Amino acid sequence: MATPPPTTRTTLTASPDPAPAGPSHHAPQGPPPPAPPGSAHPTTGVAAQAPAPAPHSGPGERRPTTPHSRNARMRHVPLRVPLLLRVPPALRPLLVLGGVLLAVGLRGLAHQVRPVPYGDRLVHFARVERHPHAEAWASRAQGGAVVGYDTATGAPHWRYARVGHRPAVVLTVRGEVIALWDDGLLTDTDGRSVRWHRALPDAAEWLPARGGTGVLRPLGHGMLAVVAPPRVTAYRIADGDLRWVLPAGPGRAFTPDRTLLGNDLQGRGPNARA
Incomplete structure (x- = not known):
């Protein structure tokens, strides 16, 4: 004979009645705490974002000022009186004279x-x-x-x-x-x-080898002749003014210690003979 299956008894228990409406003695609950960055909001489902960092003023940036702070700084600026006004009136001429002498001395030193x-x-x-x-x-x-x-x-x-x-x-x-x-x-x-x-032009080409013997020749009448192999030049001794130039000519050269000079004072120009 078959055995009947066991029966299950379900017991229903009544829940307690909710508290009657009325003033509550507990602190009201505020808005839910913000969700951590990156997690979804429980109500809207939108991911929360981290708050933007506050602007930071670097060493080269100027912080905005308000009229109150500007006025506060201006009130603390000391009044600077010129040095000349702080000196007694009897000593002011001496101070001015000392400044002038110092300026003249510095100018002479720089010179x-x-x-x-x-x-x-x-x-x-x-x-x-x-x-x-x-x-x-x-x-x-x-x-x-x-x-x-x-x-x-x-x-x-x-x-x-x-x-x-x-x-x-x-x-x-x-x-x-x-x-x-x-x-x-x-x-x-x-x-x-x-x-x-x-x-003298081209002096580096002949002066180190030949030397200065016979190069400088007084011509009289305040004139000086400089005898170089490529040319003879005449200068006025008073101011160094160049008076005339006599080239040696193609394929020729003057010998400073052997060249004979003559100066025609009647205006026909210089002459030289090696």
Whole structure:
């Protein structure tokens, strides 16, 4: 005989009645907490985004100012009184005079510090007359410089040098000392200052090999001739003005220590014979 299946009894239990409506003594509940970044909102289903970071002012950026902060800074700026007004009135002329003397001294110092043209270095040992006699002056190359000395006593009066250069030949004409340097620069000095500079063209091609013997020739009447192999040039000693040029000609060259010079003063021009 078959056994009947077991029966299951279900018991229903009544839930308690909800609390009656009325004032609640518990704190009202606020809005649900925000969802973490990247998760969906439980109501809208939209993914929450992280809040944008607050703008940061870097070291080179200027923070916006308000009228209140600007006025606060302006109130704390001290009033600066000029130095001249803080000095007693009796001492103000002395302060102005001191400023003028300081400006003059700084200007003189800047003038001495600046580079000298052509590297000139003229040093005086004694007072030099403005217009010396023709027989009072003599000059010679000594120790890489031109030295002017008194013919009566032999005492040096001045020394003229150029930085990095040496004189090749020195000539004294009526109180003017004319020097030709190893770089082809021609100079004139009266012992007080260097009066003029003239550069000889193509001097580097012949001066180192031939030297300065016979190059400088006084022509009289305040004229100086410079005899170089490619040409003969004449300068006025007073100001270094170029008066005339005589080329050697095609296939020819002047020999400085053998060339004979003559100057036609009647206007027909210079002449030279090797």
